[in-house]
């Protein structure tokens with residue numbers, strides 16, 4: 001294995017899901033829903049296979065999906081993208097993140113990431129030979145946010161990209177307009193490109209609005225925005241995502257992607273195009289049910305003795321383990337199947353500053369109510 005990848009071993013999600021399988025524990029670790037997406041969308045994928053949609057689609061994606069994405073961006077955010085040149089379909093958001101970073105960061109360039117950061121950011125920045133510059137999100141009034149001065153101090157002469165994940169996994173933060181304005185000002189001032197991971201864009205709670213960074217002044221022209229059907233339509237195994245960006249950035253992504261996977265799976269694209277046009281009411285029901293599940297999990301975790309941070313979006317809760325007398329989230333997560341029959345993710349793995357992440361574990365609530373109830377009943381034994 002090349003030196004720059006040697007620190008990356010096995011992803012925490014694979015490790016913890018294997019632990020859940022091995023021990024029979026309830027898996028509130030890896031974030032995947034335990035209910036399927038909209039039935040008519042599933043049917044559309046089956047129908048696409050039956051009707052011969054099984055050969056290579058065009059590299060940029062099926063025109064019908066690119067058109068559906070452009071229509072959805074325009075309708076939902078008032079952002080106009082040309083489906084022919086400014087929308088590109090990828091193998092999930094993961095490939096979109098990787099190809100964007102590989103396409104835009106030179107070896108030695110610096111990439112700003114807010115920590116805790118989704119694990120693939122660090123690995124793909126390393127793969128590119130670039131250097132990550134973390135800016136830490138810290139608890140402030142029950143929610144994780146950043147210090148604008150720390151963000152400004154992180155920018156240097158080699159800074160090229162800033163990765164912005166909102167709604168944020170695992171912190172649950174949805175950046176406010178004010179926070180986004182701070183980020184946008186830094187981008188404009190230092191001529192940075194923003195890469196926005198918006199995979200949880202539809203999953204926000206308490207009437208919190210998701211604001212795309214590209215919608216702020218001067219940002220559309222310097223933002224590569226990333227979405228995924230996996231989260232929006234509860235089909236994480238379909239690995240269908242997309243990039244929307246100005247044409248030069250899309251061409252850069254294309255140059256890299258065409259030699260990685262060339263194109264993305266055809267039948268799912270047809271089904272997702274259908275869903276973007278017809279199943280957004282279903283997504284609103286999903287959102288509402290997740291909001292109720294969030295409240296259910298939080299109340300159970302608080303009863304069990306954790307301090308929780310109420311997420312404004314995503315399907316994850318970060319919990320502080322210190323009130324229960326534990327200090328190290330990694331140790332607790334490894335012992336949790338045996339102690340309580342539950343699997344969680346130690347948030348520490350998403351931090352460079354291990355101290356900042358040590359007291360937190362992440363629980364997923366994209367699960368049936370009875371599964372959540374059983375998990376919190378078990379966690380109550382930790383006291």
Ligand code: PMP
Pocket residue numbers: 031091092093094095118165169197199228229230231236239240241
């Ligand atoms: N970004 C974030 C913040 C995520 O949580 C995930 C996955 N769960 C991804 C990207 C990857 O999405 P996909 O499965 O579409 O590759």
Ligand code: GLN
Pocket residue numbers: 011013014029030031032169
């Ligand atoms: N994004 C999901 C999570 O955060 C899982 C993704 C994965 O398994 N790589 O849990």
